[in-house]
Amino acid sequence: MSDPRPSSRPTTPGAPRGETRALVVSMVGSGILGLAGVAWGAAVGSQLVLFDGVVTLAGIALVAVSMVAARVAASRPTADYPYGRHAATPLAVAVQGAALLGALTYGASEAVTVIVSGGSDAAGAAVAGYGVVAAAASVTVALLLARYAPSSALARAELVSWRSGALLSGVVVLSGLAAELLMRKDLDRVAAYLDPSLVLLASLLMLPMALGLVREGGRELLEAAAPREIADAVAAAAERVRARHGLPDPLVRTTKLGRRLYVDVGFVVPDTDWDVADEDAVRRDLGEELDGLGYDVVAGVTLTRDGRLLG
Structure with a gap:
């Protein structure tokens, strides 16, 4: 992960x-x-x-x-x-x-x-x-x-x-x-x-x-999962990003610590051409989607061909 x-x-x-x-x-x-x-x-x-x-x-x-x-x-x-x-x-x-x-x-x-x-x-x-x-x-x-x-x-x-x-x-x-x-x-x-x-x-x-x-x-x-309404909003944002970039269903993890919101989104991509520039584009898109939540968001995006690496 x-x-x-x-x-x-x-x-x-x-x-x-x-x-x-x-x-x-x-x-x-x-x-x-x-x-x-x-x-x-x-x-x-x-x-x-x-x-x-x-x-x-x-x-x-x-x-x-x-x-x-x-x-x-x-x-x-x-x-x-x-x-x-x-x-x-x-x-x-x-x-x-x-x-x-x-x-x-x-x-x-x-x-x-x-x-x-x-x-x-x-x-x-x-x-x-x-x-x-x-x-x-x-x-x-x-x-x-x-x-x-x-x-x-x-x-x-x-x-x-x-x-x-x-x-x-x-x-x-x-x-x-x-x-x-x-x-x-x-x-x-x-x-x-x-x-x-x-x-x-x-x-x-x-x-x-x-x-x-x-x-x-x-x-x-204890870094439990974020409250349901926040987790749902993050999942919806990840879904919109997935659809725009033609990605498979993501694995989304979210936890909240005060005003800081940690988001980790992982995609298992097919065996085609995906490079660092593509991952950066997805990360920027996700960041823009999460800006309106009102939290200090730290978002990570992982594109991998090995689903085991997502944990």
């Missing part, structure tokens, strides 16, 4: 402006909402609100990690890193997921402790009020990040975090309304278990999102 990486050595000018803007928006939003959540939770004595605030504040450190990763991934190749450091992006995504898993584990364990100790005082309307404010803020930030998510794995990771926050805020609203209803019916003892129980529920609901980030980052670091 021909390794596509030596076929070109692109340089990357810097972190995409949209990606940097998305991370700044996420960091500012995390700071404001996180501080509000911690203060509100401490004031009304709600573990659920406090949990929401702590998780959101922890996001500041994660955004900082993402900003460093964006800068590192966008740095130019060096003698030590001749293909760049694009692995910083999936590494940061995996760290985001692992940190979210840690926060969920902490919240769930604290909730179990409160339940075992007899519950906590219910705050009712005050909790619901925070939930409404936090949900509105989370949805607003998520909508802003959605503009950048299609072209940035880091922005997508932040989007997942804010969607998780919106989900948790919805649980906070339900907790406050349910607690208020129970207290009006003199069911204070039942209401005391509502807050920690919903922390457990929220942790379970957010678990797939955290695992998804870990899986996405881990797959890229």
Whole structure:
């Protein structure tokens, strides 16, 4: 098999402006909402609100990690890193997921402790009020990040975090309304278990999102096949090139590492005249086809008469 990486050595000018803007928006939003959540939770004595605030504040450190990763991934190749450091992006995504898993584990364990100790005082309307404010803020930030998510794995990771926050805020609203209803019916003892129980529920609901980030980052670091939509687009491009040059069906391999997309296309040609100039023409044609994908593409093309050489 021909390794596509030596076929070109692109340089990357810097972190995409949209990606940097998305991370700044996420960091500012995390700071404001996180501080509000911690203060509100401490004031009304709600573990659920406090949990929401702590998780959101922890996001500041994660955004900082993402900003460093964006800068590192966008740095130019060096003698030590001749293909760049694009692995910083999936590494940061995996760290985001692992940190979210840690926060969920902490919240769930604290909730179990409160339940075992007899519950906590219910705050009712005050909790619901925070939930409404936090949900509105989370949805607003998520909508802003959605503009950048299609072209940035880091922005997508932040989007997942804010969607998780919106989900948790919805649980906070339900907790406050349910607690208020129970207290009006003199069911204070039942209401005391509502807050920690919903922390457990929220942790379970957010678990797939955290695992998804870990899986996405881990797959890229292990050089798994590119996501289906990207692989399909590359296969379609290879098919158009094949048809124009009268080549047989190709063997196509694709993997993604951050914004870098590695593509290896191999053709087993018949025993006729195919030379280096023909291979160069096919490679140039494929490169033009892949330019519109929005990634930093490194493409390799192999024309061979021995299919065993394609692996």
